Amino acid sequence: MIDELARAERAVATCTEAAAWALSEHDLIAALDATHRLQQRLAAVRLAVVREVDGRGVAVAQGASSTVVWLRDRLRLDMSAARRLVGLAASVDAAPAAVRDALAGGTVSVEQARVIADTAATVSASAGAEVADKAVGVLVGWAGQFEPTLLRRMGTRILDHVAPDLADAAASAALAAEAARATRDRHVTISEQTDGRLRLSGTLDAEAAALLRAVIDPLSAPADPDDTRFAGQRRHDALADVCRLALRTGELPENGGDPAQLVVTAGYDGLTRQLGAGALDTGLRLTPDTVRQLACDAAILPAVLGGAGLPLDVGRQRRLITGPLRRALVLRDGGCAFPGCDRPPRWCAAHHIRHWADGGPTSLDNAVLLCGHHHRHIHHSDWAVRLGGDGHPEFVPPAWLDPARVPRRNHYHSRT
Template identity: 85%
Template sequence: MIDELARAESAVASCADAAPWALSEHDLIAVLDTTHRLQQRLAAVQLAAVRELDGRGTAVAQGASSTAVWLRDRLRLDVSAARRLVGLAATLDVAPPGVRAALADGVVTVEQARVIADTAATVSTSAGVEVADGAVGVLVEWAGQFEPSVLRRMGARILDHAAPDLADAAAAAALAADDARAARDRHVTISEQAGGRLRLTGTLDAEAAALLRAVIDPLSAPSGTDDTRCAGQRRHDALADVCRLALRTGELPENGGDPAHVVVTTSYDGLTRQLGAGVLDVGLRLTADAVRRLACDAAVLPAVLGGAGQVLDVGRQRRLVTGALRRALVLRDGGCAFPGCDRPPRWCAAHHIRHWADGGPTSLDNAVLLCGHHHRHVHRSDWAVRLGADGHPEFVPPAWLDPDQLPRRNHYHRRT
């Protein structure tokens, strides 16, 4: 397989060097159709590899919390795209052979294959495997004419064609399957963008969508005739208002031993002179105006940093030393420090580099922030943790994973 893929890669590379301007319109269309078909065939091979790696537990063995997180780091994907890849691989693994064959032959797209597999699973539950195989044949034929969204709507009544006597009963099963898919596919993704902004994407199930609308709609109405905000901007501001209201209730669960709160790092001189920008505990930067607005309704705690960003001293909002130590860890590590992990500080706990049971002190030089998964992984694996010369944590992999045991660092939370 490796040799064949290498030859295919070489052939594609030679095509990439060709000049498309020299081709006729007919030939250009042929190139488009052929490359599209090849994409689907390659996707079938890739998905089979993803499914096998997931089944073997390769990602977890190498320290990742899931196959999706490992793929994000390995293939440099958005985590949402990595999750879709793993989910589709699992779906096709249990789909009728006709679905995988259609994708491998390049006659359906990846998204069409997902629709056909989901429909076949519903039909199989309500009408049996033989009827499901017949439905796959019909849907593969329709895939030559219809895009995935239309194909899914047509698939909802596929039994009208494959088994008319079972269509009504299957409609109820299809509705239940839609509810199950909504529960499976629900997610919200928060992606960092340039300038300290976040991109919020996701899919809500019907219940969560109703709750969001009930809260957002009254807060996003125009505030008067002089309100120049567009509808999207009003919804943005309404979501921010909802978050402020939630923080003010004091009923949010603790994160890492501290009440839910927003942490902003800025210089004292910049704050008093109303000129300094700030940095959130997740590494996002804020303008001086935003820092001043937050400071108007906040407890201001001192924190002294060295030239390389090491925390030299931190103030205490309460008498427990752990509270100040945690703030120091957040300032230093920015989140889970394990290589390749992007989990934020609120999902993390402090880990003793030299274990407390072995006499290790509770101090900044003996602590590192780790998410729950990597905290367990470090305790039960051969990964070693230490602080580098600059005072930031680095992780030495076990020899079986890296014979040279070169130290690795997390680059997701770097602020400079």
């Protein structure tokens, strides 16, 4: 395959040196048709390779968090193009062989192949594989006349052409069953576990599902090439970000609108050392790392206990980075300041460069905006953050990632 692709590349290179202006009108159109067929055939080869790369886990083995992220960096694609490529490879791979043959033969385009594959899957689920094969044959024929959008629209009524006796009944039954099932099965279950965690499960109807996906999908995309979270962890963190945003609105009923109050308990001697473990008023114990992270942008109510566990002093609540200071931080950073992150300010917490627990001041010179993922990352990794000579944040990567430890900056947000 490598040798043949190299030969094809040389042939294409020869064509690029030829003068298109010298071609007759007939030959010019023939050249256009030929390049289009070749492009589709190459697309078929690329999809097969991408599917194999994804199936083998090549991207993860090379240190990437997913095939999509790996393709973005390897082929210099944007995330949407890389995600679409992986999805199309899977869709075509699962489609009937006729779809792959049509793409490999250059008779359908990549987008037409996706439409045909999607339609075949729908028909197979409702009318069986035999009817789906007939539908593919019809759609491949139509692909010679209709572009992808119109082809998809026509595919919604493909049963009228390949199985008219099933079309109306199948469509009506499918809609009715789907509506009844969604109404009956909608629920969310929250089960509290002994360690303070919650198990969340349920089934959403179509409307709620669309709302959730509209919010969760962009927030749960891999944040950067170094994002090692698997998909479930990213969705978990996105849900937590949504809850934080809802709390910040101040519009929740009853006790909503304020971040959870964290009561940090410590022995008197512990106050002279680093901040230790903490406990919420629900009784849940928190690790020192979690306490330090929450202390960046939360309401802290210190309580000092005597030797017998009796309260000696309970301090007043103190909001750390809010109001004019947070607004100044937003103006400076524009969003999450971690390199490569495009999260807007409303999804970000204010992080103390020198931790508040270590005596770091609450000031613009000691703060940086970080999204939920990168806030956790900074607290649990070897990355370092500091302000550059121009007063903007820069991040120093760990030595294992960059032996020279050259500082990096975020270029997604506008700077003044």
